[in-house]
Amino acid sequence: MVVLLAVVVLAAIPLVALVGVASADGWRGVVDSVDDRSTRAVANTLLVALLVSMLAVLGGATAALVTERWAWAGRRWLRLGILVPFLTPPFVAAVGWVRAYGPSGLTDDALGVGWSGLYGPAGIVVVLAVHALPLAYVVVAAGLATRAEPDLERAARVSGGSSRRVLWTITLPLLRPALITGAVLVFVTSVNAFGVPAVLGIPAGFGTVTTRIYQDLAFSADPAAFSRVIALACVLVVLAVVATGVAALSGRRAAVRTGGPAGPEMPAVGRSRLPLLLLGAYLVLTTLVPLLALVLTALTRAVGLPPVPANWTLANFGEAIDARTSAALINSIVLAVVAATLAVLLGALIVVLARRRGSRLLPAIATVTFAVPGSTLAVAILLAYGGWLRDTLLLILVAYLVKLWVLGLRPLASSADRLPPEHLFAARTSGAGALSAFVTVVLPIFRPVAAAAWLLVFIFALHELTMSSLLYGPGSSTLAVAVLNLQQLGDPTVTAALAVLLTALVLAAAIPVLLFRRSALEIGRG
Amino acid sequence: MTALSRPNAARRVSRHRFLATLLTISIVTVACNAAAPGGAVGSAPSAGGGDADPASIRLYTTISQDTVDAVNAAFATAHPDIAIELFRAPTGELNARLAAERREGRIRADVLWLTDPLSMQPYAADDLLRAWSPPAAEAIDVAYRSDDYWGARLLNMVIVSGDDVDPAPTDWDDLADPAYRGGVVLPDPGFAGSAFGALGYFALEEGYGAAHLQALSDNGAVQVQAPDEVVTGVAEGRYKVGMTLDYSVRQAIDRGSPVRMIWPESGAIAMYSPIAVLASTEAAESAETFVDFVLDVEGQQAIASTGWQPVRSDVEGPPVEGPQVTPDWDAAAEQRDQLLEEYRAIFGG
Numbered sequence: 084m085v086v087l088l089a090v091v092v093l094a095a096i097p098l099v100a101l102v103g104v105a106s107a108d109g110w111r112g113v114v115d116s117v118d119d120r121s122t123r124a125v126a127n128t129l130l131v132a133l134l135v136s137m138l139a140v141l142g143g144a145t146a147a148l149v150t151e152r153w154a155w156a157g158r159r160w161l162r163l164g165i166l167v168p169f170l171t172p173p174f175v176a177a178v179g180w181v182r183a184y185g186p187s188g189l190t191d192d193a194l195g196v197g198w199s200g201l202y203g204p205a206g207i208v209v210v211l212a213v214h215a216l217p218l219a220y221v222v223v224a225a226g227l228a229t230r231a232e233p234d235l236e237r238a239a240r241v242s243g244g245s246s247r248r249v250l251w252t253i254t255l256p257l258l259r260p261a262l263i264t265g266a267v268l269v270f271v272t273s274v275n276a277f278g279v280p281a282v283l284g285i286p287a288g289f290g291t292v293t294t295r296i297y298q299d300l301a302f303s304a305d306p307a308a309f310s311r312v313i314a315l316a317c318v319l320v321v322l323a324v325v326a327t328g329v330a331a332l333s334g335r336r337a338a339v340r341t342g343g344p345a346g347p348e349m350p351a352v353g354r355s356r357l358p359l360l361l362l363g364a365y366l367v368l369t370t371l372v373p374l375l376a377l378v379l380t381a382l383t384r385a386v387g388l389p390p391v392p393a394n395w396t397l398a399n400f401g402e403a404i405d406a407r408t409s410a411a412l413i414n415s416i417v418l419a420v421v422a423a424t425l426a427v428l429l430g431a432l433i434v435v436l437a438r439r440r441g442s443r444l445l446p447a448i449a450t451v452t453f454a455v456p457g458s459t460l461a462v463a464i465l466l467a468y469g470g471w472l473r474d475t476l477l478l479i480l481v482a483y484l485v486k487l488w489v490l491g492l493r494p495l496a497s498s499a500d501r502l503p504p505e506h507l508f509a510a511r512t513s514g515a516g517a518l519s520a521f522v523t524v525v526l527p528i529f530r531p532v533a534a535a536a537w538l539l540v541f542i543f544a545l546h547e548l549t550m551s552s553l554l555y556g557p558g559s560s561t562l563a564v565a566v567l568n569l570q571q572l573g574d575p576t577v578t579a580a581l582a583v584l585l586t587a588l589v590l591a592a593a594i595p596v597l598l599f600r601r602s603a604l605e606i607g608r609g
Numbered sequence: 610m611t612a613l614s615r616p617n618a619a620r621r622v623s624r625h626r627f628l629a630t631l632l633t634i635s636i637v638t639v640a641c642n643a644a645a646p647g648g649a650v651g652s653a654p655s656a657g658g659g660d661a662d663p664a665s666i667r668l669y670t671t672i673s674q675d676t677v678d679a680v681n682a683a684f685a686t687a688h689p690d691i692a693i694e695l696f697r698a699p700t701g702e703l704n705a706r707l708a709a710e711r712r713e714g715r716i717r718a719d720v721l722w723l724t725d726p727l728s729m730q731p732y733a734a735d736d737l738l739r740a741w742s743p744p745a746a747e748a749i750d751v752a753y754r755s756d757d758y759w760g761a762r763l764l765n766m767v768i769v770s771g772d773d774v775d776p777a778p779t780d781w782d783d784l785a786d787p788a789y790r791g792g793v794v795l796p797d798p799g800f801a802g803s804a805f806g807a808l809g810y811f812a813l814e815e816g817y818g819a820a821h822l823q824a825l826s827d828n829g830a831v832q833v834q835a836p837d838e839v840v841t842g843v844a845e846g847r848y849k850v851g852m853t854l855d856y857s858v859r860q861a862i863d864r865g866s867p868v869r870m871i872w873p874e875s876g877a878i879a880m881y882s883p884i885a886v887l888a889s890t891e892a893a894e895s896a897e898t899f900v901d902f903v904l905d906v907e908g909q910q911a912i913a914s915t916g917w918q919p920v921r922s923d924v925e926g927p928p929v930e931g932p933q934v935t936p937d938w939d940a941a942a943e944q945r946d947q948l949l950e951e952y953r954a955i956f957g958g
Contacts, residue, residue, distance in 0.1 A: 214944050285797055300702070302704070386841050387841075387843075553705055571673045574837075
C-alpha cells in the first residue's frame with residue numbers, strides 16, 4: 084500500500100500531468116517542433132553525459148577503494164575532501180573554475196597559464212565529472228560498506244591471489260550493483276545539468292538539452308515553444324529510461340552476497356603514500372583553487388579589481404545576508420532535512436516491502452522523474468498539486484520528493500540483498516510488530532547506506548534552483564529565490580559571497596553526517 | 610509485510626493490477642485537480658490571494674528585486690489599503706508558471722510587469738490583457754507604450770569597454786573593428802530579452818542587418834548569457850569591449866570596477882519594461898490603481914531611485930548621454946523565430 088501510494092503520488096500523477104500538457108497542445112506540435120538544433124542538443128547532451136559517467140564512476144570507485152580499503156591516518160578528512168566539490172552548488176562550481184583557470188583567471192594572472200578549452204565540451208565534461216565524482220564515490224563507498232566481503236578477500240589473499248586479482252575477481256563483481264547505480268545516477272544528473280553547460284557552453288556555441296529548454300522557456304508564452312520544451316523533456320525521460328534499462332540488464336548477473344555480517348576491516352596492506360599524494364593533488368586542483376578563486380572574488384570590492392588586500396572588503400557578505408536571504412535559507416534547510424529524511428525512510432520501506440515484486444521496476448520509475456528537467460517537472464507539479472497546495476512549502480517539498488526520491492531508493496535497493504529475509508521473519512515470529520521489526524532489523528543494517536543517501540538528497544535539495552524558483556509563493560521562498568534575486572542584481576562579488584557562505588554551511592552540515600557514517604561503518608564491521 | 614510471503618503466480622497477477630490501479634488513480638487525481646480551477650479545496654484563505662480580498666493584488670514580475678521593493682514601498686505609503694503579493698522570477702520561470710496557470714484555466718496574477726515588450730506581446734496577442742487606459746500613460750512617449758501595456762522604465766543597450774582599451778570604440782560598427790579582434794562579448798538573445806531587442810534592432814535596421822552580425826562573428830565576438838556577465842567579463846579583462854545595459858555598467862563603475870560606458874554615437878538601443886493588468890483579474894480596481902501609480906510621477910521616482918531610467922521625461926533619472934533608437938517591436942515579434950535562426954547560424958548554440 085505504501086509502495087502504491089508512493090508511486091502514484093511521486094511518479095504517476097506528475098508524469099500523467101506532463102503527458103496531459105503535451106497532448107492538450109496536440110502531439111503533432113510536439114513532433115513538429117523537433118529540428119536540427121534539437122537533435123544537435125540531444126547529441127551534445129549524450130556525449131557529455133556518457134563521458135562524465137565514465138570519468139566519474141572510474142574516479143569515484145578508485146577513490147572509494149583507496150579510502151575504504153586501507154586504514155589511512157586522517158581518513159575521515161580524505162572522505163570529506165572528496166565530497167567537497169559536491170558541496171559547492173553547481174551554479175557556482177562553473178564560475179569558480181572560470182575564475183580559477185579561465186582566461187584572465189587566477190592562474191592566468193599569476194602564472195600566465197589559462198585554459199581556453201574550459202569554454203566548450205571539454206570544460207563542461209571536466210567540471211561536471213569533478214562535480215559528479217563524489218556522487219559515484221558515495222554510492223560505491225556505501226556499497227563497499229554493505230556489500231563487500233573482507234572475509235572472502237582475505238581468503239583469496241591467503242590462497243595466494245595478488246591484490247589486483249582479488250580486486251577483479253572478488254571486490255568489483257560484488258560491487259557491480261553499486262557501480263551501476265552510481266553510473267545511472269551520474270548519467271541522469273549530467274543529462275539534467277544546467278548551470279555548468281550554461282556558463283561554459285554558451286560562449287562556445289555548444290548547446291545541450293537543458294540550455295535549449297531554458298531558452299525555449301524564455302519564449303514559452305508562445306505555445307509552439309512550450310511544445311518544444313515538453314518534447315525535449317520527453318527526450319530526457321527516454322534517455323533515463325534507456326540508461327536504467329541498460330543498467331537493469333547488466334545488473335541481472337550481479338554477484339549475490341553470500342556471507343553474513345562483515346568481519347573486521349582489512350589491515351593496511353599498501354603502505355605507499357602515492358594514492359594519498361595523488362588524491363591530495365587532485366583535491367587542490369579541483370576544489371581548493373576554484374574555491375580560493377571564489378573566496379577572493381567574494382572578498383574583492385568590485386569585479387575586475389586585482390584581488391589584493393587593498394581591495395578587500397566584507398561588505399559583499401553583508402549584502403548577501405539580508406533578512407530575506409536568512410528567511411529563505413531557513414526554509415531551504417528545513418525543506419532539505421525533511422525531504423532527505425522522508426526520501427530515505429520511503430526508500431527503506433519500499434526496499435523492504437517490494438523486495439522482489441517490482442524491485443527493478445521501482446528504481447526505474449523513480450529515475451524517470453529524476454530525469455525530467457526541473458522547469459518542466461515544476462509545471463507538471465503545479466498542474467497536479469497546485470490546486471491544493473499552491474504557494475505552500477508543502478508544494479515545494481512534494482516537488483523535491485518527486486525529483487529526489489530516487490536518491491533515497493537506489494542506493495538502498497542496490498544493497499538490498501544484504502538484508503536476509505530470515506532476519507525479518509525471525510523478528511516477526513518472535514512477536515515484533517511491523518514497525519519494530521523495521522526499526523530493529525532493517526534500519527541498523529542499512530545505516531551506512533541510509534546516511535549516504537540522506538546526504539545526497541539533502542545536498543541536492545539545498546542546491547535546487549529551478550523548481551522552487553517557479554513554485555514558491557509569499558512566505559515560502561527558498562534559497563534559490565534569494566540566489567536568483569542576487570544574481571539578477573548583477574554583482575558577481577555578492578553572488579560569490581553567498582556561494583562561499585552556502586558552501587561553508589553545507590560543509591558544516593555534512594561533517595557530522597560523515598562522522599556519524601564513519602562510526603556506523605565501524606559498528607557494522609565490529 | 611505480505612509481499613514477503615506471496616507466492617509467484619499471485620505476484621505476477623498483482624503486478625498488472627498494481628499498474629492498472631496506479632494509472633487509474635493518477636488520471637483521476639489529475640482530472641479532478643484540473644476540474645477545480647478555483648483551487649479553493651482545502652487551501653487557507655491567505656493562499657487564495659487576489660480573489661479572497663479585492664484590496665489585495667498579485668504582481669508577477671521579472672524586474673529586479675530592489676526596484677520592485679522601492680516601487681511597492683512607495684505604493685504602500687500612498688495606498689495603505691491595497692496589499693501586494695509579489696512573485697518575482699526570471700523570464701523563463703515566470704513564463705513557465707504562467708503557462709501552467711493558463712492550462713489550469715486561470716491566471717492568478719492581477720498585474721504583469723516584464724522586462725521587455727517581446728515577452729509581453731504574446732499575452733496581448735492572446736487577449737489576456739485588460740483593455741483600459743491608465744490616465745498617467747498620456748505622459749509616456751508613444752514609442753514606449755502600446756494599447757494594452759505601457760513602459761514603466763527604460764533599458765538602454767550601450768557599449769562597455771575596459772578602462773585601458775585604447776582607442777575606445779565610439780559606435781556599434783566599431784565592435785567589428787579588427788583592433789578588438791577576439792575581445793568582443795555579447796549577451797545571448799536566446800536568454801536575455803534585452804539582447805533579443807538589440808538583435809531585432811540590428812537585423813531590421815538599414816545599414817546593419819545580417820552583415821553586421823556576420824562581421825561581429827568574424828571579429829571573434831563571443832556570447833555569454835546575460836548583459837551583467839558582459840560587464841563582468843570586460844571588467845576582468847577577459848574581453849575588451851561588449852554590448853550591455855547602461856545600468857549594469859554604471860553599477861560596476863560605482864563599485865570601482867575598471868570599465869567605462871560608451872554611449873554609441875548612432876544611439877543607445879532603448880527598450881521599455883511593460884506593465885499591464887490581466888483581463889482575468891478579480892481586483893481590477895486595485896490593479897488599475899497600482900499600474901497607474903507606477904506610471905505616474907511618484908512610481909517613476911521610485912524606479913529612478915534604484916538607478917533605472919524612468920519612462921516619463923518629467924521625472925529625473927540617470928543621465929541620458931546621447932540619442933536613443935528603438936527597434937520596430939511589431940516586426941521583431943513577427944520575425945522572431947527567423948531572426949533567432951539567422952543569429953544562431955552565425956553564432957551557434
